[in-house]
Amino acid sequence: MSESNTANFTNPSTFILLGIPGLEASHVWISIPFCAMYTIAILGNFTILFIVKTEQSLHGPMYYFLCMLAVTDLVLSMATVPKMLSNFWFNSREINFSACLTQMYFIHCFSAMESGIFVALALDRYVAICDPLRHSSTLTNSVVAKIGLAVVLRSGILALPYPFLVRRWPYCRTNIIPHSYCDHISVVKLACADIQISSYYGLFVLFFVIGIDVPFIAVSYIQILRAIFSLPTKDARMKTFGTCGSHLCCILSFYLPEFFSSLIHRFGHKVPQHVFVLIANVYLLVPPMLHPIIYGVRTKQIRDRLLKLFTRKET
Template sequence: MSEYNTTDFTNPSTFILLGIPGLEAAHVWISIPFCTVYIIAILGNFTILFIVKMQQSLHEPMFYFLCMLAVTDLVMHTSSLPKMLSIFWFNTREIDFSACLTQMYFIHCFSVIESGIFVAMAFDRYVAICHPLRHSTILTNSFVAKIGLAVVLRGSIVILPFPFLARQWPYCRTNVIPQLYCTHIAVVKIACADTHVSSYYGLFVLFCVMDLDAIFIAVSYIQILRAIFSLPTRDACLKTLGTCISHLCVILAFYIPGLFLSLMYRFAQNVPLHFHVLIVNVYLLLPPMLNPIIYGVRTKQIRDRLLCLFTHKGTSSFLLVLWLSD
């Protein structure tokens, strides 16, 4: 790390991303699971988008929100993973200052957008289970589009101060970021100025946006569970609960690593730096990979369509082989 330390500049034109400090020798091996996660996320989310587009019966609010989630996951992965892999494979650790701020904006913006989509999906499940007769009249296509637009605008506007605040700070001690990608906390930490404004605004986003989303989701599911457990038969309870399992799983995959990371930053100061970096990357990379897998396995309509596609392709290939053999 010392080879990258600099003290002869006031503001750098580039930052240095260290990768995973202490594990540089294993970067090539670490790249294998990272690349695998990227490939699975790309294939899985594009498959979800393709199935929903092609299957007319899936053109309903729950699957529209799922498509929004897939697009969000694709953007989050694409804004971070290619640079990570270039660090692992080619040791290209430099990143332009503006590119670093752009990457920071996209990562945080789409994290907030993803959280907002989970709120929208919780609202959809709440209306579908607690007010089933009004579901089609409340969640019309135009209303779903307005929710999607509101979620995107909220994420875009709320995160906009991050790069503007980071740009105004002087960076006169070092330009080394001990991470695989640019985050707001990592960039602000190396500034040689009083960055309390950035820190306080980061806490505002965490508590007044992300935490409020989590509270809204929790309240929605309390109402959903009350409605489910008031159903007359056990089979009805299980069937209705099954429609929420996928959503609950992806919510837990998104919020639990974030909660663990937040607690670790505050109470586990003696944890090795490379462990911090790995946990940060798990928080960023794992949900976009798990989301299409969870929905593909747990959602009957998507599962049936996938089986139909593979069966049709398998049958077509078999008939083609028979035709060629003749």
């Protein structure tokens, strides 16, 4: 082990990312699905942004929120996956201390932002289905902008303490992070100090975000489902439910991996380290890949615009 990994230091100049501990020999093979998911996420989310920008009929609240979701997914992917792949392909494990803190901030900030966007989408669907006559007057461009600003500010403020907490701890044992990116709890576990504040704050953010957002989303969709089942015909019920199905799929793909990743990291002491890291990677890789696919397939307006785009190219 090099001197930098064993010597005493308060703030190391660099951290060493191990990738997926215990599976180093398989990094090249693991990188293939990771790279494929990253490519699909980048292409898919840029496609969503392009379609909404170029199609005037999609300039509405739901599609503005979808654009916010696409930008959030792009930032989450680009903040983590390129460094991860360079580790897997070129054994480039070092990451600057400041770069590690920046990556950590982006991960936690945009994860909380994504949760807030799902709340905004649930609100949009609630108003559109339960009170359709007031949808355009309730969710004006000004209101949408204020909701977006509130989501961004909440996420930015909640994530701000993470890098400051990491910077305050002394690191006197090692600078090797047994992870593929700078996750907050993985970094602070390297500190030779009582890190309860960091651990408690991480749990506070998790339960604060999920405790506020998930009940709001759940109540919104309960009201939506009641409105759907009160519609007179089966065709009307299926058509209306179809507009919400994509949201529900995306919500599940986001919250379930995040919740299990956070809980296993803190309480699953008998779970192998590589399982921790793989679940954490699923949480960062899968939702950004699935969101544009789900919305592209299940949202008729986006699907029609996409088909028109490809048909025009063929002709």
